[in-house]
Each structure stands twice: as C-alpha cells, then as structure tokens.
Amino acid sequence: MTPGTSATSPRWTGPATGADLTLSFWRREPGRARWLAIAAASLAAAGAIWWSATRPEGLVSPLFLPPPLEVWEAFVRLLSRPYLGSTLGQHIAASLRIVIGGWLLAGLVGLPLGIAMGWWKRVRWISFPIFQILRPVPPLAWIPLAILWLGIGDSARIFVVFIAAVVPWVMNSMQAVDSIDGILVRAALTLGASDRQILTRVVCRTALPTLVAGARIALGNAWTTLVAAELLAATAGLGYIALNASRTLEMGILLVAMAIIGVLGALFSIGMHLVTRWVAPWARSGVAT
Amino acid sequence: MLLLLWWLATAIPELVPPRVLPSPFDVVRRFVALAGEPFSGATLLGHAVVSLQRWGIGVLAAMALGLPLGIALAWLPPLRAVVTPGFELMRYIPPFAWVPIAVLWFGATTTTQAAIVFIAAFPACIINTQLAVAQVDPILARAARTLGAGPARTLAKVILPVAAPTIFTGLRIAFSNGWMALVGAELVVGKQGLGFLISQGQINDSAATILVGMTTIGVLGTLIDAVLQRTQRLVLPWRPVAARPTE
Numbered sequence: 001m002t003p004g005t006s007a008t009s010p011r012w013t014g015p016a017t018g019a020d021l022t023l024s025f026w027r028r029e030p031g032r033a034r035w036l037a038i039a040a041a042s043l044a045a046a047g048a049i050w051w052s053a054t055r056p057e058g059l060v061s062p063l064f065l066p067p068p069l070e071v072w073e074a075f076v077r078l079l080s081r082p083y084l085g086s087t088l089g090q091h092i093a094a095s096l097r098i099v100i101g102g103w104l105l106a107g108l109v110g111l112p113l114g115i116a117m118g119w120w121k122r123v124r125w126i127s128f129p130i131f132q133i134l135r136p137v138p139p140l141a142w143i144p145l146a147i148l149w150l151g152i153g154d155s156a157r158i159f160v161v162f163i164a165a166v167v168p169w170v171m172n173s174m175q176a177v178d179s180i181d182g183i184l185v186r187a188a189l190t191l192g193a194s195d196r197q198i199l200t201r202v203v204c205r206t207a208l209p210t211l212v213a214g215a216r217i218a219l220g221n222a223w224t225t226l227v228a229a230e231l232l233a234a235t236a237g238l239g240y241i242a243l244n245a246s247r248t249l250e251m252g253i254l255l256v257a258m259a260i261i262g263v264l265g266a267l268f269s270i271g272m273h274l275v276t277r278w279v280a281p282w283a284r285s286g287v288a289t
Numbered sequence: 290m291l292l293l294l295w296w297l298a299t300a301i302p303e304l305v306p307p308r309v310l311p312s313p314f315d316v317v318r319r320f321v322a323l324a325g326e327p328f329s330g331a332t333l334l335g336h337a338v339v340s341l342q343r344w345g346i347g348v349l350a351a352m353a354l355g356l357p358l359g360i361a362l363a364w365l366p367p368l369r370a371v372v373t374p375g376f377e378l379m380r381y382i383p384p385f386a387w388v389p390i391a392v393l394w395f396g397a398t399t400t401t402q403a404a405i406v407f408i409a410a411f412p413a414c415i416i417n418t419q420l421a422v423a424q425v426d427p428i429l430a431r432a433a434r435t436l437g438a439g440p441a442r443t444l445a446k447v448i449l450p451v452a453a454p455t456i457f458t459g460l461r462i463a464f465s466n467g468w469m470a471l472v473g474a475e476l477v478v479g480k481q482g483l484g485f486l487i488s489q490g491q492i493n494d495s496a497a498t499i500l501v502g503m504t505t506i507g508v509l510g511t512l513i514d515a516v517l518q519r520t521q522r523l524v525l526p527w528r529p530v531a532a533r534p535t536e
Contacts, residue, residue, distance in 0.1 A: 027440070029366040038370035046375055064394065137507035138469035140385075141484070143476060144491035145499050224383035228473040231388060232488075239386070243477070246389030254393070258386050265381035 066251040071259075074252030083253065084244055086236050092260065094236040095226060098154060102161025103222040107215060110166045114173025114214075115207075119199060124174070131170060139164035139225045143232050152233035157226065164225035165218040172214025176207030209280040216272035223265050238264075311497040319497035320504075328489070328498070331481055337505060340471060340482040343399055347406025348467045351414050352460065359418025359456075364444060369419075376412075384409035384470040388477050397478045402471060409470030410463040417459020421452035450527075457521045461514060468510050483509075 030038060047068070053060045054067040062070065078088040086094070117124040142163050143156075150156040180203055188202045204211075230239025238257050245254035311319075323333040331339065362369045387408050388401075395401040425448050433443040475484025483506050490498030 026365045026367060030370055035370045038367060039374045042371040043374045133507075136511045137503050138472045138510070140469065140473040140476060141487060141503045141506050144487045145496065145503070148491050148494065148496055148499065224385065227383050228385035228388075228476070231385060231473075231477050242386060242389045246393050249393070251393070254389055258382055258390065261386045262378070262382035265383065269381065 063249060063251060066255065070252045071255045074250070075256045078253065078256060084236070084241060088256075088260075091236055091238055091241055092264070094234075095230065095238045096264075098157045098229075098237070099161055099219075099222050099226045102158045102226070103165045103219050105158065106162045106165035106169050106218060106222070109162075110169025110214075110218070111173050111211065114170040115177050115199075115204065117170065118174040118177025118207075119203065131167060134163070135167055135171075139221070140228050143229055146229075147233050152235070156233055157229045160229045161222045161226050165222040168214050168217040168221060172210055172217065173207070176210030176214070177203055179210070180206050209276065209282075212272070212276045212280055216269070216276070219268050219272060220265070223268055227261055311500070315497050316500045316504075319495070320501045323486075323498070323501055328486070333486070333501070333505065336481055336483050336486045336502075337509065340475065340484070341509070343402040343475075343482065344406050344467055344471050346399070347403040347471070348410050348464055350403065350407045351410035351463060351467065355411050355414030355463070356418055356456070359415040360422055360444070360449075362415070363419040363422035364448075376415075380412060384466075385473045385477075388474055391474075392478050397480070401478055402474045402482070405474035406467040406471050410467035413459055413463035413466050417462065418452075418456050421455035421459065422448060424455070425451045454521070454525050454527065457517075457525055461517045461521075464517060465510060465514060468506075468513060472506055 050065070051068055054062060054065055075088075077083075081087070083091075113123075113127065117127055139160060142160050146156040146159045150159060184202055184206060185198055188198045193201070226237075227239040227242075230237040231243045234240040238261050242254055242257040242261070245251070245257060320333070322328075326332065327335065362372060384405055388405060391401045391404045391408075395404060429447050429451065430443055433447045438446065471482075472484040475482040476488050479485045483502050487499045487502035487506075490496070490502060
C-alpha cells in the first residue's frame, strides 16, 4: 500500500477500483466498453418496444402514446408552421426570455442580499425571517396571487420565476459567506486590508464556488417553475403548447414540447457545470444544498 | 416586525388597496370562515385532507418503487448500466411538464395528482437510496463476507443499517418535492385540494383566500418535514456516514 492511500479509503462513489473477480457478474462493476454496450442495448430495446407497441395493430392506442414517427413529424411540422400563433422557435424564445429574465433579476437582488446577510449580522436579523417564512411555501403557490396582482402577462411569470429563484440565490450566498474560514479574514486584516478589500478580494472570491452552485440551483428551480406558470398563465411558451396539445389530443406535439423542455433543462444544467469549472476551477464538484 | 409592517401598509387607507393585499385581520377572518363553512365544495380541512391523501398515495408509491430499485441499482452495477440512459433522459423533464400528459392518461382524477407527486418524488428517492448504498465503505461488505455472510445477509445486516440515515434524508427531500408538485398539479386540474382552493381564490378575486391557502400549504409542508425529522431521530438514532444527499 503506497502512502497516501489508506486501506480505509474514506469515500467510495460508484465503481469499485478494479473488478473484483471473486464476485459474480451481477455484483461486478462492468468495464467501460461493456457499460456502454449495455446502455446502448437498453436504449435500443426501449425504442423497439415503443415502436412495436404503437404499431397500428399494437397494444397501445396512439391516443395514449403515439408512434415515434408521428412525434418526429409533429416536430418537423412545428418547426416550419406556426402553432398557436408562433413557431416553435418563438415559443422557445418566449420561455427562455422569461426564465433568464426572472433568474437574472433574482440574482441581481439575491446575490448582494445574501452576501450582505452573511457579512453584516444586522442585515441578517432584518431579512432572514422573511426568507424563513417564504421558504416553505412552494413557488407555484404564488401563481394565483401573481395573476391576481399582475394579470396573465409576462410580468406575472417573471414574478413567479423570481420567487422560485431568489431563495437559492440568497441562501447559498449567505451560506457561502458564512462558511469562510475566519483565519483568512484575520490574515487579510493583519496584512492591512480594508474592510472593503476583504469583502471583495477575500470573501467573494473564496465563496465563489458556493455562489455559482446557488446560481445553478436557482436556474433549475426557475425552469421547473416556469413550466408550471406557463400551464396557467401564458399565451406562448413550451408549457402553454403542452397544455393546449393535451386539450386538443395532439399527442405528438405534446411529446415534442415535453422533450424540448427536458433538453433545455439538461442544457441549463450542463451549461452551469461548465460555468462553475470556468469561473472557479479550483472548486471540487458537488456543493449540494 | 414583518406583521407590523403588513398591518401598517394595509391600515393606512389608500396606500395598498385591499384587493392587492388584505389586512392581516381580513386574512384571519377569512381563515375562520373557510374553516367553518365549505368553499368550492369543501371546508379548509376538507381541502387539506384531499391534498394530503393524494400526496400520501404518490409518495408511498414512490417509496415502494424507489427504495428497492435504488438498493438494487447500487448493489447490482450491470443493472445500473441498463437503467441509466433512460433515467438520464427523463430526469430533466420537470414534474409539471407531465401534468398535461397525465391528464390525458388518467383524466382529472386523484390518480393524475398522485402520478405527479410520484414523478416528483421518485427521482430523489431512487438517487439518494442508490447513493447511500453505494457510499457504504466496501470494507464493511468485505469484512462481512470474510466472516461468512452471504450477499442477502450482508445487505440486510450490514449495508442497509449503515445506509439508512442517508436514505431517510433522501426520503425527506422526496416528500417535500412531492408536496410542492402536488400544489402545482392541483392548480391545473382537479376539483378539490389546497392548490384548487387558491386558484379559486384567484378566480373570485379574493386575495385573502389565496393567502389562507398559501399559509396552509406552507405550514403543512413544514409540519410534514418536522414529523419526518422527529421520526428519523426516533427510528434511526445513529448518525449518517458522511454523505450528501442531492436535490
């Protein structure tokens, strides 16, 4: 055993190191090639089942689940012809505009507020109770109130997205500042840094990974909430398409909308991971809240 | 402090119209009224019970499926390779995106609501269970094996007790996800429930009703979590191994 790798390697995530050949096939971690093969086979099998179950003489009625080809045709049709007043691109743009707008707005408010709450105790005493009250209420429960206050325009949706995103922004920024090692701050003080320098150079920089993690969670929340908000109050957007397609029994369009919602959600998540690696490359992944 | 501000804002006439923000007294009055007489088909208690029922069904289903599957996925790696691609595809679709299709499949019934709760709770359930089991130090499993325990016994007597606290924390996340999703589902479809109550408040232009509903939802959510936390301390008093449950 080389020094540094103790026998009780503390964390074991996922694959065991090296295949333990004394174990049966089912207990062994498959190698990379085998893993990919199994995964591909599984996807192919799922696709084949879908295709065969939805054939005209198949078990599943197309009203329950349409055949893959129909979904594809719906996608192509949506791309070229407007549906419910806008093309697919415009619907996507409408959704994105609101989600990014609400998210940025929440960051604009939440980030400084959270940092201030972590840094100045007085700010925390004043504003923390508000968030303690807001937190247990699901953002979706704000939708009716938002509609009552702001109508069914963009502002109601931005408001709901804002509510959903602002809590992780604030909580993570506060926690990030809170968990800074006091030694760092004292060291900077000893070296003659001013209060402002400490805040900008030491605190904000050390807290960066957690701040970005907060931004990621906020964006995820924002996206989830937007879809719900679009189901209730919208005249364009992916959630709006989905609900309308469900009412008019256009299963193909409904599935296309769901798939795009999923793909965009995945892109957000991947994009934020890349951003984390870019702004704070020293951070280890997985600052979960 | 906040209450005082709220009261002040509404007490000074013409500052904030009651249509936008009713005074605290109005909300309390509305609460008493809703608790006593039925609104939109049920009293406040009735709506809450309906919501809790739907939530219970969905969450129980998610647990019944998610726990064994999560354990199996961590224990049998090849199975993980089978399930991962499909799971990754589905994971990024938010629970509410399933509402329209659930309505088509199940109609405007309790099943639809419960299905949405299930979809919201299931991933947290399965991911955290898998994580919890996978993070148990393999040394323990090997030690048990050396001492002559078979796989089933190792799993039941060694792995699960160690993983249990983390699994439970995952369940708590799943339960609260389910509660949030239920509210969303009830806003869109359904004839009863707390989400329905606040959407009726919006239609009737009654901000007080909405606020009562929102408060009830928040309080119930907090209560559920508090009860679970207490249960965890009672049932699994030992400390979790260092493991972070996710979302």
